[in-house]
Amino acid sequence: MKVTRLPDVEPRPRRVAVGTFDGVHLGHREVIRDADTVLTFDPHPTTVVHPAAVPKLITTIDRKAELVGSLGAQEMVVIPFDADFAGRSAQSFIDDVLVRSLGATHVSVGENFRFGHRAQGDPAMLGADDRFETRVVQLLEADGEIVSSSHIRGLLLGGALEYANSLLVDPFVMQGVVVHGDKRGRELGYPTANVVPDDQYVLPGHAVYACVAETPTGRHLAAVNVGVRPMFETGRGELIEAYLLDFDGDLYDTTLTLTFHHRLRGERRFDGVDALIEQMGRDVEETRRLLAEQV
Numbered sequence: 001m002k003v004t005r006l007p008d009v010e011p012r013p014r015r016v017a018v019g020t021f022d023g024v025h026l027g028h029r030e031v032i033r034d035a036d037t038v039l040t041f042d043p044h045p046t047t048v049v050h051p052a053a054v055p056k057l058i059t060t061i062d063r064k065a066e067l068v069g070s071l072g073a074q075e076m077v078v079i080p081f082d083a084d085f086a087g088r089s090a091q092s093f094i095d096d097v098l099v100r101s102l103g104a105t106h107v108s109v110g111e112n113f114r115f116g117h118r119a120q121g122d123p124a125m126l127g128a129d130d131r132f133e134t135r136v137v138q139l140l141e142a143d144g145e146i147v148s149s150s151h152i153r154g155l156l157l158g159g160a161l162e163y164a165n166s167l168l169v170d171p172f173v174m175q176g177v178v179v180h181g182d183k184r185g186r187e188l189g190y191p192t193a194n195v196v197p198d199d200q201y202v203l204p205g206h207a208v209y210a211c212v213a214e215t216p217t218g219r220h221l222a223a224v225n226v227g228v229r230p231m232f233e234t235g236r237g238e239l240i241e242a243y244l245l246d247f248d249g250d251l252y253d254t255t256l257t258l259t260f261h262h263r264l265r266g267e268r269r270f271d272g273v274d275a276l277i278e279q280m281g282r283d284v285e286e287t288r289r290l291l292a293e294q295v
């Protein structure tokens with residue numbers, strides 16, 4: 001799928017879905033359904049309009065593009081969101097962006113979508129414009145809650161990974177570069193590729209997870225600890241540590257992509273290192289049992 005920055009986009013008759021779409025969750029997918037073009041913002045608009053309230057993001061812009069592409073859209077158009085763009089009127093968003101730059105014939109948005117200076121534009125304003133057809137999608141509910149990016153962030157943090165995944169449809173993914181640790185992993189018999197979390201993104205709650213890891217050389221199952229390792233005084237803060245099954249090699253400075261499928265248990269302190277090693281063995285077996293068909 002093609003990713004274009006707004007200034008480079010070419011007008012043609014388009015079915016455009018508009019939104020920030022962090023997570024590309026079940027509700028977003030209803031808005032994106034039938035669109036050939038997804039119009040989104042980067043960075044997240046709150047970084048400009050309300051920096052104190054910037055949420056931790058679920059997806060990187062690259063992951064968003066991957067997911068949007070998998071839904072059948074042909075092009076993702078990214079608006080480089082800045083103070084200048086935030087100051088434009090709602091009418092200018094319609095005239096200059098949707099009609100002139102994109103050539104929209106159909107526009108689809110969620111019912112809570114707002115746009116233009118001071119969020120003065122709303123779906124009714126889009127609907128009143130007869131240069132394109134507007135589809136307004138009602139907020140989706142699941143189990144009596146509105147499906148939203150912030151609800152899913154809370155579920156990931158609170159340990160409800162599988163439930164969060166069911167709302168995301170495609171499981172939660174995080175990515176980072178492997179750094180050096182304390183060289184303790186290999187002594188325990190379980191070397192772990194360590195990734196320092198990027199604080200712009202959501203980190204799932206402290207726990208052990210069954211994941212699939214992608215490295216530059218292949219895919220492996222991985223038992224992953226997210227947290228602070230209460231067994232040891234590390235002074236390193238939060239880390240993501242992945243023990244890759246059936247792998248032996250050097251991962252330092254490479255990019256590791258982890259897909260989080262199941263939460264196995266909370267991160268704990270054990271009576272001794274032997275008990276921790278035994279538990280890590282059980283975590284590995286459980287990962288293999290749950291995810292055998294994934295690699």
Ligand SMILES: Cc1cc2nc3c(=O)[nH]c(=O)nc-3n(C[C@H](O)[C@H](O)[C@H](O)COP(=O)(O)O)c2cc1C
Pocket residue numbers: 181182183184185186188190191192194208223224225228229230231232241242243266267268269270276280283284
């Ligand atoms: C599957 C798995 C489970 C783990 N569980 C715990 C745990 O419950 N408590 C804990 O303190 N550390 C846990 N760890 C982290 C280990 O203590 C950590 O991998 C070890 O300290 C290695 O550190 P290093 O990577 O800096 O060498 C776990 C690691 C893995 C891979």
Ligand SMILES: Nc1ncnc2c1ncn2[C@@H]1O[C@H](COP(=O)(O)OP(=O)(O)O)[C@@H](O)[C@H]1O
Pocket residue numbers: 178179180181182183184185186187190191192193194242243244245246247248249250251252
């Ligand atoms: N099966 C494996 N899973 C994860 N990392 C591995 C594995 N086998 C070898 N490695 C390598 O070992 C490193 C981790 O070893 P470890 O002793 O935990 O040291 P540190 O945590 O200090 O980096 C990884 O970064 C990777 O380069």
